[in-house]
Amino acid sequence: xxxxxxxxxxxxxxxxxxxxxxxxxxxxxxxxxxxxxxxxxxxxxxxxxxxxxxxxxxxxxxxxxxxxxxxxxxxxxxxxxxxxxxxxxxxxxxxxxxxxxxxxxxxxxxxxxxxxxxxxxxxxxxxxxxxxxxxxxxxxxxxxxxxxxxxxxxxxxx
Numbered sequence: 001x002x003x004x005x006x007x008x009x010x011x012x013x014x015x016x017x018x019x020x021x022x023x024x025x026x027x028x029x030x031x032x033x034x035x036x037x038x039x040x041x042x043x044x045x046x047x048x049x050x051x052x053x054x055x056x057x058x059x060x061x062x063x064x065x066x067x068x069x070x071x072x073x074x075x076x077x078x079x080x081x082x083x084x085x086x087x088x089x090x091x092x093x094x095x096x097x098x099x100x101x102x103x104x105x106x107x108x109x110x111x112x113x114x115x116x117x118x119x120x121x122x123x124x125x126x127x128x129x130x131x132x133x134x135x136x137x138x139x140x141x142x143x144x145x146x147x148x149x150x151x152x153x154x155x156x157x158x
Contacts, residue, residue, distance in 0.1 A: 028094070044152075047081065048061075048064065049107045050082055051084065057120045065097060065100070079102040081103075
């Protein structure tokens, strides 16, 4: 993890208003797909980089499970990208938590682009991939609910 954080901190960063790169993701069946093919399905998508060893990440995934059920009808999507390449451990966690949103491996490129120094790390994008908000660290459920509601209630990006 230390090597990952050092590499991630020395490369370029993305900012609000830019279009998120179309990262290659690997699902739990080890098939690859592009990030934009997932985010284009929703009005907004919260893309979160997490680690299996991060307590705050585990809490965030539980919160996202609740939020995804609450906002699915409002066309808000959630996805998690793990820093680890361990499909069996990730699949076990997804099953244990009862998560129904997409989970992927291959978070290294994502971490480099955003100069991630720690996880969880969330990027909110619209369906065109425009970055609306960058959220380093854990945000409590109530605050995340307010953020999502603000996006949906606003005619412009926050």
